[in-house]
Amino acid sequence: MSSTLLERLKSLHPQSIDLSLGRIETLLHRLGDPQDHLPPVVHVAGTNGKGSTLAFVRAIAEALSERVHVYTSPHLVDFHERIVLAGPHGAAPISEARLVDCLERTEAANAGALITLFEITTAAAFLAFSEAPGDLLLLETGLGGRLDATNMVKKPALTIITPVAIDHVSFLGDTIALIAGEKAGIMKPGVPCVVGRQEPEALEVIEARAAEIGAPLHVAGRDFDTFEQQGRLVFQTTSRLVDLPLPRLAGRHQIDNAGMAIAAASVVFGDALTQSALEEGLTNAHWPARLERLAVGALHAYASEGTEIWLDGGHNEAGGKVVANTLAELDERVPRPVHVIWGMMETKDAERFIAPFKGLVERVYTVPIPGEPNAFGAGALAEVAQAAGFNAVPASSVQEALLRSASGEEPARVLICGSLYLAGHVLRLHSGR
Incomplete structure (x- = not known):
């Protein structure tokens, strides 16, 4: 992508960062509110494991022949990696021409107003997703949740909160409870939320927010559990037990990430979710630079x-x-x-x-x-x-x-x-x- 375009967009950055939804709300309205014209959304926040969890959800969904869009950040090699569009031959990073078109239209609608690069990129991504056929959008927060630009989606199909830990303290707070409060801001009334393993103080905050707004929770270690047994992954709820291959992604923590993904897929796809899709999803998931x-x-x-x-x-x-x-x-x-x-x-x-x-x-x-x-x-x-x-x-x-x-x-x-x-x-x- 043209480095000139990126530098121009970076120059719009406000001098002092204040996490706010006002700037992107104005911009999205000028674009025709593309965030209201998306396929069903799975919105994920948390400190660690967001990308890996979405990689498992994506692989499971694609094993069910679902067309999946994905929004993640930051990119590793190419900026285009942030916006993955479903297509007739599988999902792929947005093309150069499409990315430039969406960013230029977003830049024009913004009309020189102060805005962060993440906000303008998120608006361009919503534009791209709203104009491309898809069955599901996997949406990762950039920072926090409550005031994150991705939180403009009013009614996702599902939210996920991965484990909360200390990070970005200057923006989100310096305690687990404060950070959990920001992450819990993606939950919506009546929308189920899958919650990964949490420190007790994080879970307390998440549960209090869920009770306040009426969001049904599916909590790891309480409503479902995932563990390794004899070289296999076992996913268990009160009513079922699923025996699966170990995830392709390395590390014991990926068993927990896979568990959140299975719980998420169970909510999103219900009876359409098959054993073979789960097996294929766990063994095909790919997420670079994670062990x-x-x-x-x-x-x-x-x-x-x-x-x-x-x-x-x-x-x-x-x-x-x-x-x-x-x-x-x-x-x-x-x-x-x-x-x-x-x-x-x-x-x-x-x-x-x-x-x-x-x-x-x-x-x-x-x-x-x-x-x-x-x-x-x-x-x-x-x-x-x-x-x-x-x-x-x-x-x-x-x-x-x-x-x-x-x-x-x-x-x-x-x-x-x-x-x-x-x-x-x-x-x-x-x-x-």
């Missing part, structure tokens, strides 16, 4: 033969914990030296993110994130890791970090992590771009 083991590609040229390269975009304490737990399980099954290549945005709590890796990681290589002025410098991030007791050294790039990692006696298990922006950079490098 993804990279197939052989350009980055392996910098690593010793036999090195495993894993990539994850998690960037908060809860994300660090689930990734560290999965690495520990891998190490129990197939022991290897574990090296971490770590880059992070300065707005994130670096110390809390890296702490769960203590005792598991042999070496940490810190790297800058190219093109991101608000990222930690490699030296500053190395100091954070050293202060936390890690053997950490700065490197100028991911490639240099891989070369240094390759100097060991045996091939390592290398995890590149800390930021979705870093993950996008790595995917571009790995594809040779």
Whole structure:
């Protein structure tokens, strides 16, 4: 897409961010309120697991031959990834011509008013979704929920609240309860809500809001449960038990994400949901940079033969914990030296993110994130890791970090992590771009 168009849209950004629905409400009205002309919507908020949960829902829906639109953020490699349109040959990222057309029409309707890039992109996405045939729209919040631009959808078919954790404290609050209150803002009267496993204080807030507005809840650990048993995934409610293959996505936390997706699909599709669609959905779901083991590609040229390269975009304490737990399980099954290549945005709590890796990681290589002025410098991030007791050294790039990692006696298990922006950079490098 034209970088000039993107830069022009970014220049409309208000100087101080205030989460508000006023700007996008005005813009959408000028566009003819496309948010009121969408296929049934599944709206998801939460701190971690939103994208993975939607990836499972999408794969299950497509196994039922449903035409599915998807809206997620941020993108990893191409801006077009944010808007996925259903089509006659399956869903695909919006075309260049369609994206530019929708953004230019949205820009014209906005008439130079102050607006955030996410708000104007969301308005353009609603326009694209309203004009393309589809059976279902999977809609991910950008930040929070109550005042998120995606919350202009008045009557979704279903809402989902994935686990709530501390993140974006300057916008959402510095306690689990305050953040849960913002996420719970996507619930609507009479609209069922699937709730993932929560801290008690988060669940209390969500349940209170649901009772206040009359939103039926389906709560993990109470109304349904998901667990691994003898190498299979078991989904259980008071009335049924479903035996399924383990998810394609790696990590024990993906069992919980798959459980939310199965609960969501059960509400949306009812009796039309089949065992085969669930099986196909769990084994076909794809969500890049979430504990993804990279197939052989350009980055392996910098690593010793036999090195495993894993990539994850998690960037908060809860994300660090689930990734560290999965690495520990891998190490129990197939022991290897574990090296971490770590880059992070300065707005994130670096110390809390890296702490769960203590005792598991042999070496940490810190790297800058190219093109991101608000990222930690490699030296500053190395100091954070050293202060936390890690053997950490700065490197100028991911490639240099891989070369240094390759100097060991045996091939390592290398995890590149800390930021979705870093993950996008790595995917571009790995594809040779």
